[in-house]
Amino acid sequence: MIDQTDTRAVAKAEKSPFLRLALEAGPLLIFFVANQVVGAMPAIAVFMAALVVAVALSVRLERRWPIMPMVSCVFVLIFGGLTLWLNDDLFFKLKPTVVNLLFAAILFAGLATGRNFLKLMMGTVFELDELGWRILTWRWAVFFVVLAVINEIVWRNFSFSFWAGFKLFGILPLTLVFAMAQMPVLMRHQVKPAE
Structure with a gap:
């Protein structure tokens, strides 16, 4: 049985974008620091453990x-x-490329078959009209391809340490800026609740 305190904690967690950001960026920060202190292989092991903990939380x-x-x-x-x-x-180093291309392929396949997978994943967060969901899906699919290309350029041309730092200080801020740049679409295509 869930008590009142636990219910409030859950509601607060759902509404706190800072907690979500901490759970997503925390493992990256731990990976970056561990890479600087103990090197690549131990840092990868630490990152794997930190990510499992973050998802569980x-x-x-x-x-x-x-x-x-x-x-x-x-x-x-x-x-x-x-x-x-x-x-x-x-x-x-290949993992971000594979994952971003997978997400892009899923979104493009959904658009091609008339299914909007972004809406399925985020439909409880935003209520948009169909055109708004299509625009957002196209933009995120293209953005995932761009992230894959950036990852390939960085890991092929720079050291592992630079690549590890770029994941935290390059890709994460770029993703946040891109997400915030979608606000006009969200506002313009938001479905107003029935009176």
């Missing part, structure tokens, strides 16, 4: 399964496990 606090963080976590465990097992960081 998300599930516990929000009382729902966060789809994108969970998919990312599964891929981190697979690619991180391969990296540690084979002692080759190539697999870990």
Whole structure:
């Protein structure tokens, strides 16, 4: 049975964008610091553990399964496990490319088949008309492709340490700026609740 305090904590977690940001950025920050202190391979192991904890906390606090963080976590465990097992960081550097292209492919496939997967994932957060969902889906699909290309450019041309820092100080802020840039679409296509 859930007591009143626990219910308030869950409601607060669902409404707090800062808590969500901490749960998503925290493991990246831990990875960055661990890489600076102990090196790539131990940092990858620490990151894998931190991400599992963050997803578990998300599930516990929000009382729902966060789809994108969970998919990312599964891929981190697979690619991180391969990296540690084979002692080759190539697999870990490829993970963001594979995940971003997977998300883009799912969104593009949904658009091509008349299904809007972004709406399925975020329909409880935003109420938009169909055109708004289509615009957002196209933009996020293209953005995921851009993130994949950026990841490929960075890991192929810079050191592992630079790449690790860029994930935290480049990709994360870029994603936040892109998400905020979608506010005009959200406002213009928001469905007004019935009186």
